[in-house]
Amino acid sequence: MATHKGSEGTLKVGTDSLAEIRSYSLEESADTLEDTSMGDSARTYKSSLTSFSGSVDVFWDETDTAQNALTIGSEVTLNVYPEGADSGDTYYTGTAIVTGVTRSASFDGLVEASVSVQGTGALTSTTV
Numbered sequence: 001m002a003t004h005k006g007s008e009g010t011l012k013v014g015t016d017s018l019a020e021i022r023s024y025s026l027e028e029s030a031d032t033l034e035d036t037s038m039g040d041s042a043r044t045y046k047s048s049l050t051s052f053s054g055s056v057d058v059f060w061d062e063t064d065t066a067q068n069a070l071t072i073g074s075e076v077t078l079n080v081y082p083e084g085a086d087s088g089d090t091y092y093t094g095t096a097i098v099t100g101v102t103r104s105a106s107f108d109g110l111v112e113a114s115v116s117v118q119g120t121g122a123l124t125s126t127t128v
Helices: 065-069
Strands: 012-014 023-035 045-059 075-081 090-102 112-119 124-127
Touching: 012 065, 045 090, 075 112
Parallel strands: none
Antiparallel strands: 012 075, 023 045, 045 112, 075 090, 090 112, 090 124
């Protein structure tokens, strides 16, 4: 069984690597449709439409091309590499709309940004 450290991962916006990543999340979900009928003794369901969403937290870097592409309302291609981007590694790709950007700082810390996205279309899994 393979395990991976979080520090192995990376994200790309299009072909540009996202700099200064602190953490990320990628959530996939599927709707269900109930198909229970009279006489059934338990509820039953069918799988329906799928979707994905995610977020990424970074140290803010105004010179990073990938960070600058993540503006509210923009549609981007996200490539998420949980185990790195070496040959044979699995990654996830999909088109997403940037739905939120939060920038924050404290007097004893670095300026950070958090970006939220909503997938549009399918999220696919492939290998490098």
